[in-house]
Amino acid sequence: MSDAMPTRGQISQIADPLGWRLILGVLTTHVAVPSLPAAVQAAATAVDAVSDDADGHLRVDLHADRIVLHLQTLAAGRVTDHDLALAPRITAGLAERSLDTRPGEGSVTPQAIEIAIDALDIPRIRPFWQAVTGYIDEAAPVDLPEGALCDPLRRGPTIWFQQMDAPRPQRNRIHIDVDVAPEVAQPRIAAALASGGTLVSADAAPAFWVLADPEGNEVCVCTWQGRD
Known part of the structure; x- marks a missing residue:
């Protein structure tokens, strides 16, 4: 995909089934982990899944019980087609390690x-x-x-x-x-x-x-x- 600007509805249609959610121009998902070392490994898996495409698009927050992933084309200030192409790659890469992308859990949501x-x-x-x-x-x-x-x-x-x-x-x-x-x-x-x-x-x-x-x-x- 290119850096074209999809509508919010188009973004949600593609990203929601993967466990990502569109929040104020950013795609966000949570990945549950058992420990901080596991969070570091999960973050590395997510980055590896998109390789050189991570810079300027992917941001990762580390916590002892989860990592929070954010996708946005920083130069554009919103989600582009390029980001929509990265989301399934990240989800698939994490799935190979038995990790799920999901829109939070309980009271902890994007x-x-x-x-x-x-x-x-x-x-x-x-x-x-x-x-x-x-x-x-x-x-x-x-x-x-x-x-x-x-x-x-x-x-x-x-x-x-x-x-x-x-x-x-x-x-x-x-x-x-x-x-x-x-x-x-x-x-x-x-x-x-x-x-x-x-x-x-x-x-x-x-x-x-x-x-x-x-x-x-x-x-x-x-x-x-x-x-x-």
Whole structure:
């Protein structure tokens, strides 16, 4: 495959059966392992499966009970046809070692966190947030406005800026977005409501639902659906 840009639906159709999930422009999967040395071996297997194609596409997080694999064409800031070609190669390589790619397990599932900051003058405040966080420019943010900032090592949440037309002192100016796979959205929303939250709006669902905690602080639960 090339570096062409498939739709989110096309990505999900190919990747979901392999145990990968599309989360905020990145394909992610979990591989269960019994120990940290086993995690290192599993990571090496995943890298070997794609050989020289790993750089600029594959990222690996190591944990004692799992490795978390991420596929994205970093230069493009999203999943390309090239990444979609790598996913089955990685899954097959791991399967030869009796390891499965899966979309997490139990309460530990692929997700991404974003911090959205409302601003009247984005060019004025953006340098402050870039300086204080040490973040870098997001190359080509998918599902986000231009000007988003990201952790250089992709560990922390993405920060993006939402244009305001007028001051809005009656509500919070910073909110969190939680990006999850589509099948996780409703259970996550139900858990939030059961813990005392309220549903503010479902007008943009299934792209996102707006919820609020008991004091009115807002959060959006987001998926890739409804964006193509």
